[in-house]
Amino acid sequence: MTARRPTRVSAPFLPFTRPSIDEETIAGVAEVLRSGWITSGPQVRAFEAALSAMFGGRPVLAFNSGTCTMEVALRIAGIGPGDEVITTPLSWVATSNVILAVGARPVFVDIDPVTRNIDLALAGQAVTPRTRAIIPVDLAGLPVDRDRLYQIAARHRLRVIEDAAQSIGANWRGRPVGSTGDFVSFSFHPNKNITTIEGGALVLNDEREADLAAQYRLQGVVRSGPDAMDVAVAGGKYNLTDVAARVGLGQLPRLGEVTRRRRELARRYLDLLGAPGLGDLGLGLPPADFEQGNWHMFQVLLPEKLAVPRAAVMQQMHEAGIGTGAHYPVIHLFTLYRGLGWKPGDFPHAERAGRDLLTLPLFPDMTRGDVARVVRELARVIRANLKP
Numbered sequence: 373m374t375a376r377r378p379t380r381v382s383a384p385f386l387p388f389t390r391p392s393i394d395e396e397t398i399a400g401v402a403e404v405l406r407s408g409w410i411t412s413g414p415q416v417r418a419f420e421a422a423l424s425a426m427f428g429g430r431p432v433l434a435f436n437s438g439t440c441t442m443e444v445a446l447r448i449a450g451i452g453p454g455d456e457v458i459t460t461p462l463s464w465v466a467t468s469n470v471i472l473a474v475g476a477r478p479v480f481v482d483i484d485p486v487t488r489n490i491d492l493a494l495a496g497q498a499v500t501p502r503t504r505a506i507i508p509v510d511l512a513g514l515p516v517d518r519d520r521l522y523q524i525a526a527r528h529r530l531r532v533i534e535d536a537a538q539s540i541g542a543n544w545r546g547r548p549v550g551s552t553g554d555f556v557s558f559s560f561h562p563n564k565n566i567t568t569i570e571g572g573a574l575v576l577n578d579e580r581e582a583d584l585a586a587q588y589r590l591q592g593v594v595r596s597g598p599d600a601m602d603v604a605v606a607g608g609k610y611n612l613t614d615v616a617a618r619v620g621l622g623q624l625p626r627l628g629e630v631t632r633r634r635r636e637l638a639r640r641y642l643d644l645l646g647a648p649g650l651g652d653l654g655l656g657l658p659p660a661d662f663e664q665g666n667w668h669m670f671q672v673l674l675p676e677k678l679a680v681p682r683a684a685v686m687q688q689m690h691e692a693g694i695g696t697g698a699h700y701p702v703i704h705l706f707t708l709y710r711g712l713g714w715k716p717g718d719f720p721h722a723e724r725a726g727r728d729l730l731t732l733p734l735f736p737d738m739t740r741g742d743v744a745r746v747v748r749e750l751a752r753v754i755r756a757n758l759k760p
Contacts, residue, residue, distance in 0.1 A: 386742055387695040388733045389563045392630075397622025404618045415614035419621050423573055426624070427550040430575050431582035434617060435589060438537045438559025438572030440610040442507065443470040444588045445555035445574060447605075448581050449531040451476050451504050458498050459507040459535075460490040461704045461714075462722040467509055467535050468703050477712075479503070480704050482719040487659060488671075488729075489516045491721075496524045505531040510539035510549065512699075513565070513668030514661055518544040518553065525554070533557060537572070541565055541631040542666040550575045560616075565630050565668055566623035568616040633736040634667040640740055641670050641732065644747040653754050667734065669699060672750075674728040679759045682728055688757075692749040697731035 404415060416434050423432040435441050451457065453475035459467055461480040468478040481494040488511050495506060506525060508516040516534075525532050534549070536542075537559035542549045550556045556575040560568040576582045584605070587594060592607035642660055644650070656673025659665075674682055686696045702722050704714035716723065732746055 383693055383745065385693050385695065386733050386738075386746070387735075388697045388731055389735045390737065391562045391567050392626075392736055393567075393619065394622060394626075397619055400618045400622055401615055404614050407614075410615050411613050412611045412617075413614045415617035415621065416612050419568075419612075419617040419624075420573070422621065422624050423550075423575075427548065427556075427575055428552075430551065430577070431579060432573055432575050433582060433585050433589060434568075434612040434620075435572045435574060435610045436612050436616075437570060437610070438557055438561065439466040439470060440589075440608060441557040441572045441574040442467070442533055442535060442555075443473050444585050444610070445531075445533045445557060446470060446474045446476070446505065447588055448576075448584050449505060449533070449555070451531070454502065455504040456500060456502045457505045457507060458490075458495050458503060458530075460509050460511075460722070461702045461719050462488065462511060462700060462725055463509045463535065463703065464537070464700055465703050465706065467507055468709070471507070476504070477502075478703075478709075480714065480719060480722075483511075483722045483725060485721045485725070487514060487516075488512070488725055489514065492517060492520045492524060496527075499524075499528045499530070503528065503530060505533060507533045507535050509535040509537075510542065512658065512671055513539045513542050513666035514659065515539055515542050515544045515549055515664055522553065531555070537561075538564065538668040539666055541627045543664050545664075560620060560623075565634065565666055566620065566627055568612065568620040568623070571612050571616050571620065630736050631666050634734060635662050635665075637734055637736075637738055637740075637743055638662070638667040638670055640743045641734075641747065644744060645672070650747075650751055653751060655754070669697075670732045670734040671699065671729045672732060673725065674730055675754065675758070676728075677759045678754065678757055680757045682730060685730060685753055685757065688753045689749060692753070694746055694749055695733060699729065699731050700726060702726035 420432050455476040456479045457471045458479045462483050471478040481498050484491045490508050532554040534556040536549050536556050539549045540558050558573045560571040588607040589610045592603040592605040594602045654675030689696050
């Protein structure tokens, strides 16, 4: 009788991110659905109140995305045709699309190659008489230097719209992102540290701005009495549903736990990738900030001596059962923005990052073993594809 060979059980596919929604939240969503009130209502108001408490009592409005929040902030600031807004080319394209949406012109400056955030020295040099605002991005949840940012803004009398889509739970010198500053925009997309499925929030400076934001959020409508209505601004349809808000209410209490877990996993990545024997890979690692960043993403810069493009690395990692991401191709080289005059070579640090940054799996339900598996497979793939 021939002995049977043991069947090899492959590890389950590991995505680069995955939302975690507990059963209590799922049950809460079912209650909202049964209530008969599923559009904006009491759950949205409760979610906004919880966010406001997190940010020191500042006014907060919830929206159906973290994109329209930035557009609304620009409109409240009075920014439009003829104005310039300084931002980074290394971001999701929404960051600059909203500038075009209000009729203004985005002015890109290169990134700091260490933090991968906007180079604030270059941002200060890019100010012209037409500059009205700056939109910095906290890439991967690492906060931009808020002290330098607001010094530049004060010096040139600029409005700041913080694209904090990735940095909820992060802080600057112990102050939670969102609790200080000018406009602050958050995203609650499913790949963010906490989610409302789709959604966002805008932190504002005072009730006047909050009232105006509420008008822009829903067609510019202002109601008075049971049947009176007026419209003074051309708003959009940006309101969050109660179903989405109930998911957010279930997520918010876990934010501290989620941030701690992400930091633990990031530390594990850095420990393993910095261990003897892996230094020859030539990987560029993110700054080891475990006090301020929320580690929304863990990104490595692939070595320049790689013989294949990032897409091939991603495909080989996928074949090994591991999902990865590309965050982000640089904005100024998209067809739309080339048409506005930008070209390859304008921002070399951002272009290198946009070409070679690889996002590795990072989410709270991962284990230390999952991190070791990612590092092991990444090392294998890179070594197999290095130039001779």
